[in-house]
Amino acid sequence: MTQWKRWIPAGVASVVVAGVAIAVPLSANATAALPSKTAEQVIALVTNSSVTAFSGTVQQSSNLGLPSLPAGASSSLGSSSTATPGATASTGGSGSTSSADISSALELLTGSHTARVYVDGPTNVRVQVLDQLAERDVIRGGTDLWAYDSSKQTAVHSTLPAKSDSTATPTPTDTATPDQLAQKFLDAVDPSTGVAVGGDVTVDGRSAYDLVLTPATTDSLVGNVSIAVDSATGLPLQVEVTAKGASDPAFSSELTGLSLDTPSADLFSFTPPAGTAVTEKTLSAPDPSATADSKAKAAAAAKPVVTGTGWSSIVELPAASGSDAAALTSNPLVAQLTTPVTGGRLLSTTLVNVLLTTDGRVFAGSVSAEQLEAAAAATPAAQ
Amino acid sequence: MALMWSELSVLFRRRRTIVMLAALALIPVLVAVAVRISSAGSSGRGPAFINQIAGNGLFVSLVALTICIPLFLPLTVGVVAGDTIAGEASLGTLRYLLVSPAGRIRMLVVKYIAAIVFTAAATVVIVVAGIVVGAILFPVGPVTLLSGGTISIGESVVRALLIASYVTVSLLGLSAIGVFISTLTDVPVGAMAATVVISIVAQVADSLPQLDWLHPWLFSHYWLNFADLLRQPIEWSSFGSNALLQLGYVVVFGALAYGRFSSKDVLS
Structure with a gap:
């Protein structure tokens, strides 16, 4: 008779647990009422932001319609030059090879990453990419720049020129904080971009303005870019990029657990632990002793060529050394991810198309594959 | 309390x-x-950390834990938790236990706590054996954290114990599932096998990217995140989410086990 009552706790417990699991994320998304601001005022809020020291956790996820790579697969792509994830790309990238660029780009395009970020002014920055059972760190303390990889037990040290106080904060190339991304997008705002303020949003319990950038051109694959700007500090908390015609963001980067306390100073100093292979890397900063001619040559050899403007621009990376390009296109992983098209192989995602031409050049852009092929056909191989 | 002690002494005196x-x-x-x-x-x-063993014996316990977490620990936990009720039932001792005025709820709770104590003992055994063996065969020194910093030997032993407690908490959910399955049957081997199979199914599902909406709900999702305790500063968020997740499993399957066990006709 009372047997069935014995099951009441089981039913109640299941309902309560399910209720808590569903209700807690929902209540975090409850919108807050903020004084309304125009788009210009929100952009001014970002540029005038006085936050110099903060720490938090960046959650980055990409859903570009690519199969997610097994961890470490993409890092095995770039032959020997990938040992320096942060240093090459963050310092102007003039010395990086296209092979390393592509392998790090592939990692950016797949899966999700979690990184802890500690910032104290422009010269003290630490980014920790949290991998399972491993960690990749980039530490900048003053003029010292360290990149440390715990699974490979390698560290790369370089010294930044003392005057470069305002250089971009270094990050491992596969993770960027929302404020760095937002800065990139805001820098690119031009007449080809529609800027509007969406409804108020809440990111990790902080109320924020939602700045929506919409490309005016119909050529771009990007539907819109949504930047959540913290109402109290002006710090961009979240960046979401949605492909044209899609409802869910194809790429998002979110800053959670934001703390405005100054991080402990010992986080910004780094001593390589015993047993670590340390590489000293001299940065390819302009060398005063080099002749103008050789400098110009070096720049021409490595500098990406940009054609088109705004959202539909196409970046062309010149041909790397022949063996590099051959190794890349014959890589089984690349072969699996790309489809053959006229003139090369195409890596197609919801946001970006990348064309690897048979002569080793790389064309990338947020445009349709046909436009990339046309661009490749229009420009002769710069050999 | 006396029931608890007798249960524990029976458990730990078993040859198995x-x-x-x-x-x-x-x-x-x-x-x-x-x-x-x-x-x-x-x-x-x-496995991770294995390169560091030769330089520092303290890493032996970390490598051993990484190896044990996917299979050996769930296996032993499945054996103990699956045996809790079904084992007594198959031996014919369950009805005698229930004749005593202890009550079925207390009985269930005592059995579950005993399974947890075994889990904790198993993790601590791995960690301690790793430290001892590592100290005998290899040099021991300050431990390198994942973030590149180093900590003293004393602090690294504290972190090793923290990791042992993390792993123990990680297995609470599986123990609760095992105890629930154990109330369903009189065949202990069936309950043990079912528990182990569930832990393997959960880990397989956790590795399939197509099921990523399900991953945060799998009790095995945070199992290998014990490495978050080896960062500088310690990343506590996975400890918290893991504990919350396991609590959910304990509540649901504990209540289910109560529903089944208290309404069950004990015939053997």
Whole structure:
């Protein structure tokens, strides 16, 4: 008779647990009422932001319609030059090879990453990419720049020129904080971009303005870019990029657990632990002793060529050394991810198309594959 | 309380329990001896941390834990938790236990706590055996954290114990599932096998990217995140989410086990 009552706790417990699991994320998304601001005022809020020291956790996820790579697969792509994830790309990238660029780009395009970020002014920055059972760190303390990889037990040290106080904060190339991304997008705002303020949003319990950038051109694959700007500090908390015609963001980067306390100073100093292979890397900063001619040559050899403007621009990376390009296109992983098209192989995602031409050049852009092929056909191989 | 002590002494005097703990203790020994014999550094292969053993014996317990978490620990936990009720039922001792005025709820709680104590003992055995073997075969020194910083030997022992507690908490959900399954049957082997199979199914589902909406709800999702305790500063968020997740499993399957056990006709 009372047997069935014995099951009441089981039913109640299941309902309560399910209720808590569903209700807690929902209540975090409850919108807050903020004084309304125009788009210009929100952009001014970002540029005038006085936050110099903060720490938090960046959650980055990409859903570009690519199969997610097994961890470490993409890092095995770039032959020997990938040992320096942060240093090459963050310092102007003039010395990086296209092979390393592509392998790090592939990692950016797949899966999700979690990184802890500690910032104290422009010269003290630490980014920790949290991998399972491993960690990749980039530490900048003053003029010292360290990149440390715990699974490979390698560290790369370089010294930044003392005057470069305002250089971009270094990050491992596969993770960027929302404020760095937002800065990139805001820098690119031009007449080809529609800027509007969406409804108020809440990111990790902080109320924020939602700045929506919409490309005016119909050529771009990007539907819109949504930047959540913290109402109290002006710090961009979240960046979401949605492909044209899609409802869910194809790429998002979110800053959670934001703390405005100054991080402990010992986080910004780094001593390589015993047993670590340390590489000293001299940065390819302009060398005063080099002749103008050789400098110009070096720049021409490595500098990406940009054609088109705004959202539909196409970046062309010149041909790397022949063996590099051959190794890349014959890589089984690349072969699996790309489809053959006229003139090369195409890596197609919801946001970006990348064309690897048979002569080793790389064309990338947020445009349709046909436009990339046309661009490749229009420009002769710069050999 | 007396019931608790008698339950624990029965559990830990069983030959099966002792053999399982000894087998777990053997894993760090095997790891350490294998690294010691081969000694040629094969970098980039094998489980995480294994390259660091030769330089610092304290890493033996971490490697052993990484090896044990996917299979050996769920296996032993499944054996103990699956045996809790079904084992008594198959021996015909369950009805005598229930004749005593202890009550079925208390009985269930005592059985579950005993399974948790076994889990904690199993993890601590792995960690301690790893530290001891590592200290015998290899030099011991300050430990390198994942973030590149180093901590003293004393602090690294504290972190090792923290990791042991993390792993124990990680297995609470599986123990609760095992106890629930154990109330469903009178055949202990069936309950043990079902528990182990569930833990394997959960881990397989956790590795399929197509099921990523499900991943945060799998009790095995945070199992390998014990490494978050080896960062500088310690990343506590996975400890918190893991504990919350396991609590959910304990509440649901504890209530289910209560529903089944209290309404069950005990015939054997």
